[in-house]
Amino acid sequence: MTKKALITGLTGQDGSYLAELLVSKGYEVYGLVRRSSSSNLGRIRHLGDKVKILSGDLLDQSSLMDVITESAPDEIYNLASQSYVPLSWTQPALTAEYTALGVSRLLESIRRCKPDAKFYQASSSEVFGQPDESPQTERTAFRPRNPYGVAKAYAHWMTINYRNQYNLYACCGITYTHESPRRGSEFVFRKITQGAAKIKLGLDKELKLGNLDARRDWCFAQDVVEAMWLMLQQEQAEDYIIASGAVNSVKDLVKYAFDYVGLNWQDYVSVDPAFYRPDEAVLLAGSIDKIHKELDWKPRYSFKNLVELMVENDLKELTDRSAS
């Protein structure tokens, strides 16, 4: 029988890659999309009618119950969130509404309307904040340092509590920063690959960044959605860290990207305190021992592969755009 899946956050980076993966596996795919006066379907347009769009909002419980009843999914992936960390400081309540309480509403809707559906919650390494140990494991204590991390920690523990209290198949994937050509340019990886490509093509002269010493564990988003799917194919719900297991600094990223286009980064990059963050976690690194051992998952793309893939993509996109 054809499996059915419901994805929230369908129009985002991860939602669009997950939809592609599930369509390729023969799933009937539904996506929860918020009404908006301008179209935000760019990342899923190529999927055409292979994905059915249902209107709803994580802020509105009854819309979630309607969507779950109508689609009757076997699997539900919650990828919707206010996901930009700096914005969580200027809009902390809205961040909590979507990223924390939205998950409560979703879990409650599943419990009432489709308790046998398997549920994946997109948890984040930001729950660790300033962690006690490195690399972090599934047992590392949560010490979030910004409203986004706090909201994700709430959602994480609600998911586990619904699993324990109501016996739902509900699990959390603690993902570290993950990137792709579909990433928004406010995030540092895309900002740098796009910046290097623009400078190379003569479309820009400089690139202003924040903390070059911040270190992150970066993965390719396509690898990450594969892990999400695997987590829902098991007998029992378990939480896993989804990461690359390798750490690089923002400076490493800048060097690789500018090297790739044959430029010296020091001639173009400057530090602007406007992009520094209050109390930020300077080192987040995930241990992938558990997911590798139990689900046989590991990322296919290395940091270097990912930089090259994204710079290539940005060079092509910008060249096509200026030709049209």
Ligand SMILES: C[C@H]1O[C@H](OP(=O)(O)OP(=O)(O)OC[C@H]2O[C@@H](n3cnc4c(=O)[nH]c(N)nc43)[C@H](O)[C@@H]2O)[C@@H](O)[C@@H](O)C1=O
């Ligand atoms: C796991 C987690 O991953 C993502 O959150 P993020 O790590 O905050 O991503 P980012 O690309 O904004 O920052 C990465 C690092 O880069 C530093 N950095 C330096 N200079 C600039 C700069 O100019 N811009 C930005 N954005 N960052 C900069 C910045 O201070 C930070 O240390 C989201 O998907 C989030 O939803 C999520 O869950």
